[in-house]
Amino acid sequence: MDTEQRLQKVEELKRGLKSRQALFTKAKSQSEAAVKASFIVAEDVAKSAWPFTEGEFIKNCMLKVCDAVCPDKRQLFLNVSLSRNTVAERVDQLSTNLKQQLVGKGKDFIAYSLAVDESTDTSDIAQLSIFIRGVDSSLCITEEFLGLRSMHGTTTGQDLYEEVSRCVNEMGLPWEKLVGLTTDGAPAMCGHRSGLVARIRERMREENVTGELTAYHCIIHQESLCGKALKMEHVMSTITRAVNFIRPKGLNHRQFKALLGELDTEYGDLPYHTEVRWLSQGKVLKRCFELREEICLFMESKGKDTTELRDETFLCEMAFLCDITSHLNVLNLQLSSLTCTVQ
Template sequence: MKKCMMKVCDLICPEKKQAFSNVSLSRNTVADRTCDLATNLYDQLMEKGKYFVAFSLAVDESCDASDTAQLSVFIRGVDSNLCVTEELLGFKSMHGTTTGKEIFEEVSKCVTEIKLPWDKLVGLTTDGAPAMCGKKSGLVGMVREKMREENCAGELTVYHCIIHQEALCAKALKMEHVMTTVTQVVNFIRAKGLNHRQFKSFLEECGSEYADVPYHTEVRWLSGGKVLNRCFELREEICQFLETKGKDTAELREQKFLCELAFLCDISSHLDTLNLQLQGRGRIITDMYAAVRAFKTKLCLWENQMLQGNPCHFPCCQSIKAQISTAVFPCAQFAEKLSVLAAEFSRRFADFDAQKCTFELLSNPFAVDVENAPTNIQMELIELQCNDTLKSKYDAVGAAQFPRFIPDTMPQLRTQAAQMLSMFGSTYLCEQLFSSMKMTKTTHRRRLTDELLRSILRISSAQSLSPDIDELASKKRCQVSGLGTSD
């Protein structure tokens, strides 16, 4: 890197060559600077934590390239001004077992080290694993026990990641046989280099708008829908290619299989769209819940339309239905599957449905029935709903920004809003961090130390905070080596 910098300097700013030459870029220096940046970010987070009136945690665990379990803990804190800070709280390497007790001990250290009081902990979101959500020996149970020991007045709200739940709901369709057949076909085409090259050449000769079929990976939830849609679009070309290889394509040409493939393509596309709506940083839990509620309503609409033989929101089904007899297309069967999927959504998101009234206090406080609201905020809620100025402000800035404009004369409403704003709806940040981890600690960098890996990921995941470069630079003394001394 130093040599490249010097060459660039020769062309762009040769008069500053000596200044560039004095920059130390040894591997130890780079590692030290990385740790300094991470420490600065952590110090800033600790300073902000002093002013949090509510915070929540998102916890998940995964293994790195050396099979070391890595525990990520993200914090979402809200201060008295209702400003949200969303950052990595801790990243712990667990070289032994990962029981609920051991996970709790690491999470507890993270909270204690940053000096956050347990009574301000509002929510905990996990991936739903037994070690995480166990009521006695899991993380959830032990955190609740810790809060009881600390005499915390508030009740901990626990959620299973919305995105993970949505992906699990899709399994209720019980159409693995279709996905298995499609996967086998894709694997035959792509597993061998010769088959893959010949298939791409075949598509090119056919003048297809697609040049290839993608792989499907179980852990990449969106890949399934992409594979299904591509295989549906290329179904005729795939059959022709397999026949040139001497493969039996009778199943792939069956009307029943084509109908099931079309339905699975369409419903997977809808599920993928919902999945994308739930992803991203800084998502407010009420918005995520609204997206799920909207999808459940859509499922009811699709079920009724399918019973009437009108799959207007299922383009692949429309395409197949136009090719075969209407009587053959199994509308009733697919309507039943939509009904099962809707029931699974209701079952898995029951914990979110139970919080519907609380969510409305943040998403639309002017429409909340005061009698159903908690008694400690009823008086303030009446004052809010009767204030035309605040109503106009709500209409202007939206639900996400409105809590900042709730006056100090309504402290209970502000506290309620702070608690809701602090909630994590998913462990998306943890999953995103694990993706960065796998690109950072690869099979060629297995010897990366735990401390340096933690520092790298803290810097790469920083969102609300940024390192104070000027402060760090002011504490450093320029160390120049290799300079000659004059007589």
Template structure:
């Protein structure tokens, strides 16, 4: 509201009983520049104020901005130098928010020409009060299942799927309304364009479903990554089915296929798009693939002892040979079982605690900023930072 940048710092910790706590550590108001150096100094100040030991820091999750991620002058690079100065062993792992990366993966479809046409059409209907009222009256006269069409904003990417789906379902009504207003609807009636709209609507719906799956408090990074891995396997299935024009998971495409011939429906083009999307997921989440600790947390009984870190190998053998603990794992599941690892296996407990500490996403930060945006009205903007 007053053009002051706010830096939100959250901390995720695990106690001796392996209970996870997520807490807002500090909110810093940055009145000048927001470079990597500025962010780093503010984070260091917060750590010092809270009297936190640097050797307990085992991971850093950011929103992926250059000021955060740069190895030389960004927050990540400076934090790693600071860890070395504090004589901390091991390198600090840094992660780009899983939810944000998933949203960025969707951009590789490169179908902006469709989105711009849909946005222009929706804006024409929604931006002017008269047009909007007339469109709603028109929908009532048509006895349409839907009474209105949704707005889309770039910031709220989940809205894109709803807008595309509604635009596809109301495509005939929208064309008639645009004609009645003297607007050209040639593009909206084109069969190939409508096929692309159907594909984008279905693909975006699947991406949105994954996005919602990744949201929420107290999420384990391993569970979030498993959801992403499952989505990559689904993409492979959809790619094969698209080539065969077998579309049970693409309802909008199914509707279009019933209206146009198979020669008009560009199945190979769409299969290539799904392949590109799968490759982008693999590229962006490659650093997670290299994490051996995830498998150890998910199912320690299936881990190959020889490939496990040397400090935990002896304890891992004892664990895998313990029938009582195996039965407990089978009934309780991985999340609850972690707390059942006996105190006689301190290295395994420490390893589990370190993995539990990792933030999978910046969901809490985004949620905080949403609350702040609602609270920081024009009437409250006169309050000082301390308030």
């Protein structure tokens, strides 16, 4: 080749190299975008508490939308892996990353407190939930879910202490910076000698911690105890009898709903109240107070005595209890939102 031919050949090779590099860069960016997309979907699946197999269903929906909107981009959507194993792996990686971030933040805490609650799931296995609230030197507060420990054996104060201690040590949190502990008030938690609080205080003495550990009682359980001292059982029992007369019986329920429709009321039905769902009490009281006239009319048409429901003193007590439970329900929902989270 002469000089000119050599220069042309060099330019041709350069263009071929740049073309291959551009193709590789494009493929790499597409691969990174596909992985990022799979992480985004896996996070939403975890937050929604859906089965990991839902990833495949979501991908099928995405492909159908792609075929209708942008069929030329179908391959990009096909590159997003959302199989059950992939979603499980992504969720595990997200969990590990969040834990690493929390460990990093924990090193900057100047003080932290723990909240511990033990309950039994549907398979009769005790689950110990541990939450942490820490503050750094800049007064930035971090509130996170620290750990969930399954307890297949006993749930004594010693067992609870061992799980909490193991969780604190794994996170590298110093005992001397622990200033508060909130429990649900159960004997295994608050026992003076062998409860969780007593054993953590003993551990802090062994670590030569000079500060005093402040133990708190769960505010929701405090409300439950205070509620028993209000002497308002007669109000709730009367309302419960009225609701149970209307809701469980199919004919009465249908007729009551028809009556509300004829009167064009704001609400079309009454909710149930159960002791397990503590938020239902406030909802039932509020609805019954707003439909008190309609309830009395319906019960009177069935020959039931409504003297107590029309009593002025009873209505005042019912209104008071309705307002109190409404405020407490709002507070409890705010507290629950602070401690949740697959969330």
